[in-house]
Amino acid sequence: MRIAFIGGGTMAEAILNGVLEKKLAAPADIAVVEPVEARRTHLTHQYGVVTTDDAKSAVSAGDIVVLAVKPQDLPKAMSNIKGTLTASQAVLSIVAGVKIGAIIAGLAHPAVIRVMPNTPAQIGAAASVWTATPEVTPERLDEARSLLQAIGEETQVASEKYVDMATGLSGSGPAYVFMFIESLTDAGVHVGLPRDMAAKLAVQTVLGSAQLVQQSGRHPAELRNMVTSPGGTT
Template identity: 35%
Template structure:
């Protein structure tokens, strides 16, 4: 680990993503004394967590503080105004981690100098421990620091690494935005159920549970998604009839999804400047 009571993990921002990560770390047994949350406007949830767990909280970093890990869970639009006030707690041994979309490693290097910097793209299922986080590390990041990142991300789900920062935009388009695609599929499935004659509340309940159940089955199974699909598709059965429609419309779902991901990737690139 790259942090301790003396050189803590400093979490800047404890909103939905930062709060989810914090809860995951504490549930995984991380020493509360090794964590300092910096948030000038703490939520009621954060106040409650501080009271229950004994983690430290401050509205700003103390001039004497040196962070073992500085984890930035801030909105991109306020990043530039916050970074200068954090520079004092970063030295050559600090690992800087950002989970903010659209802010490149170069921005943090300009603020903190030649230090280890890891940029992470998590997604909203992290809030329930089923997240998918993808990380990029600058050359200054050591194997031990990478292992620290893996441990921190394991508390909110699965994680992986990419070798080029530019791939973050594609990651954003697939996993960052991906939950919205699944929610939209759920909406469409429920609407189709209504069109087929089901009451709206029942159709939505069936659609939600079906999507949740299929996701959990895929999570637990080692089989490829294509094989799971084939396993539920009896020849000439009801599922086959439905898939014939889904796979026949303008080349099927893959071209539509490819265009959607491309649009999200392009927008991610635009927002990053």
């Protein structure tokens, strides 16, 4: 698999790290287009991948072209490579909130995969929801699936509307979990626990509770009722 990343930020790095760890591609087969020299230097030294600020040269060598820029930077990024993609290439966009139709129009290329990953991709624990246009070949679909499995769990859907829905749930969801952990920690400190102890307890409580839901197969409401028994401390 040959991959070209347009954008070398946190999510792009998480994906390329997962791809390399799973040995889905060699460093020489990954190119990252990144305007910031310090980021290019970091990615080259850390992973051995090819980095450049020349989008057209990088894209020409990719089977999958990953759009990994901020939404406000996408129009310029697409204009730089518009008309250069071939029918055998697929574009995989992780740009939040941007519809497939806009990407097709911006690139003049119909083979598009739209993905909503989330930040736990950085440790291989992402929840990614994705869909693809009919023009994406079976080979590219398989490669995209493998790429997403390298950073966590993936769910392919037939309709783009589910990607939009997942943006609010799994895409933004980690922020609410982090805020809950932060609040739980602060509450522990408020009642007198040392902060490091409160933080450790809060993180393990969330982690263990999530694993209990996943492994027990019980509905969260049932598990909650087990904790909030009448006359208890909760």
